[in-house]
Amino acid sequence: MDLYPPTGLARRRHLLSIGDLERADVERILETAEGFESVMHRDVKKVPTLRGRTVMNVFFESSTRTSSSFELAAKRLSADTVNLKASGSSVDKGESLKDTVLTLSAYDPDVIVIRHPQAGAPALVTRHTDAHVVNAGDGKHQHPPQSLLDLYTIRKALGQVEGLQVAIVGDVLHSRVARSNIQALRLLGAEVLLVGPPALIPRDAAAAMGVTVSYDIGDIAEADVVYVLRMQRERMLEGANYVPSLTEYSALWGVTPERVQPSQLVMHPGPINRGVEIAAEVADSASSRIVDQVRAGLVTRMAVLYDLLTEPTTRGGQAALRAVEPAGQEVA
């Protein structure tokens, strides 16, 4: 998290892209998240860590998991939260993103969490606010919080990420999750294989992102983790014909029971389209970690907020663990 705005504004750490992070940053956040697990098992699931801080969730695109978990994560840390959805706000009256940010910044938020359909929106926000900015998804560009929760889920299930082979299957072209995850997985030492239709794998992906590319679903057999992506029809250009039909897609690239083994982990960022990119039997199988991913989203988002709002003095999670450990400080 070393990306700073160029000039004029206070130096702030943001979470805009996994590409801005070093391995130690990721390890530290995952350790912090681990520390927050204990809070989840208490009767009173709240700590005073961020009391008096303000977190604004600004969502210009629909979201179930991300917006609810960021709100809950902030509340579990005792921060004040403001949730703004694009519809029903002044955005409907034609206000520009810059003006929305200037307006919200007048309330001195500590963190602005933003989701936006256009790549580069969080970068724009950093140019007009003193708050820390978290990119909760911008266009097809990045979704760093998703990657952190995915790494957390894999670590929980398999102990470590280093040395694993992860197959990402489906519509990589339109997927910000894939882009963040490729960087995140490689940062922690995993190998990544992209599998999907040629038109939905970015040209130059292998060279640009250090992955292997295959158009054959049979190649997922060797993977430790099969990460399934949704066909993002809402992002596809009309008449682009990336594949002839969803039926063809499912036949050639659908993740079906015959194509995965019980030893493989199956993950999906949601929402899932049963019967399209993933068979219902697979989604509901013992291999599936889809619900674990959602649960991991809460502690990793708490860790992200915590990390941004405390200057980490050590790398590797010590500061985070200390802050969570003291007992008896829960706020009623």
Added chain:
Amino acid sequence: MMQLTQREAPPADLLIKGARLVDGASGLEGPQLDVRIASGVIAEVGSSLDPAGAEMIDADGLTMTPGLVDPHVHLRTPGDEDEEDIASGTRAAAAGGFVAILAMPNTSPVVDSAAVLNGLITRASEQAVVATGFFAAITRGLEGRELVDMAELAARGAVGFSDDGRPVERAGMLRRALQYSSVTGRKLSLHEEDLTLTAGAQMHEGAVSAELGLHGYPSIGESVMVGRDLQIARYEGAPLHLCHISAAESVAEIRRAKELGVAVTAEVSPHHLCLTDELVRDLDPAVSKMSPPLRSDADRAALVEALADGTLDCVGTDHAPHRAHEKEVPFEAAPNGVIGLETAFAAVYTNLVEPGLVPLATVLERMSTGPARAFGLPAPALRVGEVANLALWDLAERWVVGPPYASRSRNCAFGGRTLQGRCTMTVAGGSVAHRLAEVAR
């Protein structure tokens, strides 16, 4: 007749002492000489000239070159004068050492009728501080369906025809336009893009777009159209000009067509010569979003090589002003285009001449004689008897690009960068059009 228009201004009477003169066409390779301008005309070139009452300018350490010519500028007039108007656009040109510019017709309304063209020429005669020519559209409303009245527009002074901003999509329509343009004696200047390959494009398709998740504009989105149009031009035996070439594949097509004798001229922008798609990583559309997009370093190197060997005939800025607030939006929401008049020479000098990639004389040819020749305009020259169209440069000065700018807009690809080589004075059409404060002594 073809018409460049400039406002009336007092003719210059100057004695510019001791500049190094560089003008390949006049055989000048840097001798230190005095140049006396009397009533706007170069009256004498020599040593220890007598001022004869003229203002003296000490140009020791400066370089004098023919004034630059830009075949591709958007003046946003009529319709969007808050982005640029003829006065501000030509001041920006003069600040960059240009003495003549050609403006594109994709305005609102589009320059597709004599009435709009006449209005522009009238405004230029009141406001333009450098010679300004206007393209007319190839098709009415840039819609690609009906040809404009080309002969009439040519007679009223259109310097050429262009649907720039859009390609002429249908091959049959382009063929008709090429056939008819031979009657008018004016060239077509083509924006080459196959829209079926570039739908939704935000940047060059390659490694960086794969990583950023921005929809790509593949090189073939330009080069297949270049190839098509060169074939049509060859078949018809008609000349044509290609705007803002950006891809190595397009360069290869042009090189081959020239070998086959096609009368093609082509232009390249300073930003495509100096910058690559790596710049898009900052996601600041004011700096790095334009069409065609910044491409890979291999493309950039091919463009530089083609400029040096003459496959690309000229540099055109594609100066494209936009309101600041329209560029202060997420990358994907921003319009295409960057301004470039004030930085064109300095960018090319810094990135091509200083590192020894292209000689200064070649750059000057491509930025002055080349574009003038491409459109049948008289080329500025440092010769006795010529109307003074020249620029004075401090080639050693390193300066930080604005803001502020002479342009009304500030979406400059080189904004905030340090460039070397600064225009200290421009004399256009015999009148002083630009003067840096330090030179006024």
